[in-house]
Amino acid sequence: MAAICVFCASSRTLDQRWLDLATKTGAELARRGHTLVSGGGCVGMMGAVAAGARAVGGRTLGVIPQNLVDLEVADLASDELLVTESMADRKTLMIDKSDAFLTLPGGLGTLDELFEVWTTATLARHAKPMVLVDAEGFYRPLLDWLGGLAGQTFLKPAGLALLTVVDSVPAALDVLESRLS
Known part of the structure; x- marks a missing residue:
């Protein structure tokens, strides 16, 4: 099967519904x-998604920069934990180690990861x-704003079409599996 990267919030102070969504994911x-x-973090939705996977026997691979390991937020229960020098190295390694990407709700870090993987796809660095x-x-x-960018030709429709938007995790996994087969 595939290695699917999940981008999501790592905040410690999230509403329980978001933690539940991550666990179910x-x-x-x-x-x-x-x-x-x-x-590679053990807090917030990031920790919950990994715990949810392991609770049913799933394999987890975490990628985390050393400065976050030093802050004691590393998911030490990961089946494999790769430590990088920087956040930029982390994103590059996550892209390299993944076959597909699923983004859940999150803040700046989540958006940074989403836009990195999306931008590199528009530049044909991966498919x-x-x-x-x-x-x-x-x-x-955000989606309305991005649609406005496309309408003003700041974002090409083909680039916008590279990201599929769904409203549930089962639908997201169905889309990813259909594109990976």
Whole structure:
């Protein structure tokens, strides 16, 4: 099966519904036989997605920069934990180690990861599928803004089309699996 990278929030102070979404994401990903690739943290949604995967016997691969290991937020229970020198190195390694990308709700770090993988796809550095889970309309304002960029030709429609938007994790995994087969 595939190595699917999940981008999501690592904040310690999230509403329980987002932690539950992450836990269910990890569990569903693992039940379908995929390896979880994550940012290697043990807190917030990032920790929950890894715990969810492991709770049903899934394999986890974490990629984390040394400065976050030093802050004691590394997911030491990962089946494999790769430590990088920088956040930039982390993103590059996550892209290299993954077959596909799934983005859950998150903040600046999540958006940074999403835009890095999306931008590199528009530059033909990879052709890996990417899905954004717009749970509860979380990303609707951003998606409306991006649609406006395309309307003003700041973003090519072909680039916009590289990202698939769905409203649930099962739908996201269905899309990724169909594109990986």
